[in-house]
Amino acid sequence: MADRTSSSIVVEAGRPEIMAIIADLEAYPDWASGIREFTVLEAAADGRAERARLTFDGGPFSDTVGLRYTWEGDDRVSWRLDEKGSVVTGLEGAYTLADDAGATRVTYDLTLDVRVRVPGMVKRKAEKRIVDTALKGLKTRVER
Template sequence: MADRTSSSITIEAGAPEIMAVIADLAAYPSWASGIKEIQVQETQEDGRAARVRLTFDGGPFSDTVGLAYTWHGDESVHWELVEKGAVVTGLHGSYTLGEGTGGTEVTYELAVDVRVPMIGMVKRKGEKRIIDSALKGLKRHVEG
């Protein structure tokens, strides 16, 4: 899973406000297209999710997977696959927040492996679509 796809967007809000939205995983189905359900199975002492079960509908693929989250204050969060789905066999992702011009720059990085053989260019295009949709949804939700 060496190839990762990433994209960034500037959101007119502070990192703590944005990270609070990112950390509210149960609310994702209301603003993140393709996310059907998230069940938080385990939390850290600060209340943020440590393990979740995620159900998504990503166009040609739908699946349910288990993810483990690692939080670094309001600067970043990383997640990785801990329970494979019927289609998804590998997944690493992160949000990283930093100072930007006119707000906070949010970078989303994602790498997904699937059971179905897929040309790298097609896979990256799918990852890019997921990332761009998530970033736009996050921006609308935070700024709205």
């Protein structure tokens, strides 16, 4: 896997409320820019996804990939690639939630590998755009 991209945002809500929005994968197309479809393939007894299929439009390319999830209560969720796409060959990510002066700091970590050769600086810039856009969308969705 390549270098990790990470960014954080403070959201005016508690961890359970934020994690409920994050856990509702099938609603992502309503608030997460570039996500066309999210389908839960397997869920745990608590209803949270264990496996899901994601279809996205990522600017110069689109792809569909399978993801496997690990949930740590309302503190953290991580995912990794379970099925490669036609372009995406590696993907790991996580949302980590921590209390922050009456609000919650949400940190999004992402590592993405693609089949197409992309200069490192361009790839990191694209990852940063994905992470920052997702965090802003999440904040807007939770705080509305």
